[in-house]
Amino acid sequence: GAVVSQHPSRVICKSGTSVKIECRSLDFQATTMFWYRQFPKQSLMLMATSNEGSKATYEQGVEKDKFLINHASLTLSTLTVTSAHPEDSSFYICSALRPGGSYEQYFGPGTRLTVT
């Protein structure tokens, strides 16, 4: 299957700092990538849809100025959590949508963010 990588896998940062998470599609060029947030023992919450070369589309209730998404190339999308607070601590997962109408998402392994 296709491979999507995320970096870092774990990060601890201090409150008020910013953290960047990278998501790379290694097997195919992904016009569309997604960012999800997952709380312990809960489902994935779609945060935003990242489209290469254009602005991300954010879900209702997700602050676009806090969660900055950049999709500068067909294989890389980044999520920057700005001015992080402890309540931003979570598991962040990205996925890449395989083009061509297969409707298949390939997920990264996730990034565990802890804000102290």
Add this chain to the structure above:
Amino acid sequence: AQSVTQLGSHVSVSEGALVLLRCNYSSSVPPYLFWYVQYPNQGLQLLLKYTSAATLVKGINGFEAEFKKSETSFHLTKPSAHMSDAAEYFCAVSDTGNQFYFGTGTSLTVIP
């Protein structure tokens, strides 16, 4: 609006027994439906998908699901559970193939 309901946040079965994980969806248009599996601290892996072709869909690891429009259901089954099937399972729906919405997940425990 799209949504997915997974009945039963926890399901326990004996090794070798039938696995049945329930998923009901709500969609204003014919949906695309998916089942994913997640192992601890990992991303999600696609088990199978329904995209308006055959209503009975076979996936990896012996899983299958049947799309029933009249019941708005897409339940996941496996005839015989294996210890390695223990994981979290998520049902997801999309009406355009560009946005996906996930159910709350079902944790499957397999008892030896």
